[in-house]
Amino acid sequence: MITFSWNPWHGCHPFSVGCKNCFMRRADIRHGRNPEIITRSKTMFDLPIQKKRDGSLKVPSGSCLYVCFQSDFFVEEADEWRNEAWDLIKERSDVWFLIPTKRVHRIHQCLPADWNDGWPNVSFALSIENNQAARERLDQFLKIPCCHRSIFAAPLLEELDLTPWLETGKIELVSVAGESGLKARVCHFNWMEKIFYDCLKTKTKFTIHQTGRYFVRNGRCYIIPKKEQFSQAKKAHEWLKKEAGKKNQPALFD
Numbered sequence: 038m039i040t041f042s043w044n045p046w047h048g049c050h051p052f053s054v055g056c057k058n059c060f061m062r063r064a065d066i067r068h069g070r071n072p073e074i075i076t077r078s079k080t081m082f083d084l085p086i087q088k089k090r091d092g093s094l095k096v097p098s099g100s101c102l103y104v105c106f107q108s109d110f111f112v113e114e115a116d117e118w119r120n121e122a123w124d125l126i127k128e129r130s131d132v133w134f135l136i137p138t139k140r141v142h143r144i145h146q147c148l149p150a151d152w153n154d155g156w157p158n159v160s161f162a163l164s165i166e167n168n169q170a171a172r173e174r175l176d177q178f179l180k181i182p183c184c185h186r187s188i189f190a191a192p193l194l195e196e197l198d199l200t201p202w203l204e205t206g207k208i209e210l211v212s213v214a215g216e217s218g219l220k221a222r223v224c225h226f227n228w229m230e231k232i233f234y235d236c237l238k239t240k241t242k243f244t245i246h247q248t249g250r251y252f253v254r255n256g257r258c259y260i261i262p263k264k265e266q267f268s269q270a271k272k273a274h275e276w277l278k279k280e281a282g283k284k285n286q287p288a289l290f291d
């Protein structure tokens with residue numbers, strides 16, 4: 038599947054401890070911008086319906102758009118623009134929209150009038166970083182009407198027990214990741230391993246997005262260069278699948 042980033046607005050306020058080393062905020066500060074000023078994109082707002090010179094759509098049918106990775110789709114300052122964004126999402130019912138958020142408490146009030154039980158081309162991904170965030174956000178997340186729900190456990194800051202929510206069968210995927218950047222907090226392979234087996238038990242899809250910079254495995258902390266954080270994550274996931282296969286675990290998921 039072809040993927041694109043769609044950032045209809047930019048900027049955000051820290052919401053919880055998971056935001057401490059937010060890559061968007063780091064980049065803005067590096068470039069002398071204030072990440073707390075939330076601005077509507079002048080050039081990218083209508084990306085889903087933008088066309089190339091030959092008249093074809095820039096985002097082809099069947100693609101996936103990662104929405105608002107430089108903000109939070111449900112941040113308050115975007116309330117005046119969000120309905121327009123929903124209209125674009127509705128117009129491109131042939132494209133998959135993945136919307137991550139930490140602001141689960143705002144989702145319900147920000148849904149479009151004709152949302153009903155959810156639109157089939159929209160998937161919400163709830164970001165959680167620790168058990169407190171899981172307790173505070175996941176019950177509410179499960180009550181949101183939607184067709185597709187996943188969890189982004191990132192940056193993973195401690196061992197999590199997601200079993201009570203995975204057992205509901207309402208979560209399609211858990212994606213885990215460590216934190217990147219020089220000031221990143223460590224992530225332990227064991228924490229990912231626990232989520233992997235919890236997902237196996239509950240038949241939930243699982244993936245490791247990236248290892249993060251400081252990755253602890255078998256008591257040793259590895260410093261993983263940024264360019265290797267994705268490939269090492271893939272290796273770690275392959276290793277987990279192989280080990281689970283040796284233990285005759287049930288069906289494996291990518």
Ligand code: SF4
Binds near residue numbers: 049055056107108
């Ligand atoms: S919610 Fe997301 S975009 Fe906003 S500050 Fe936190 S990590 Fe950054």
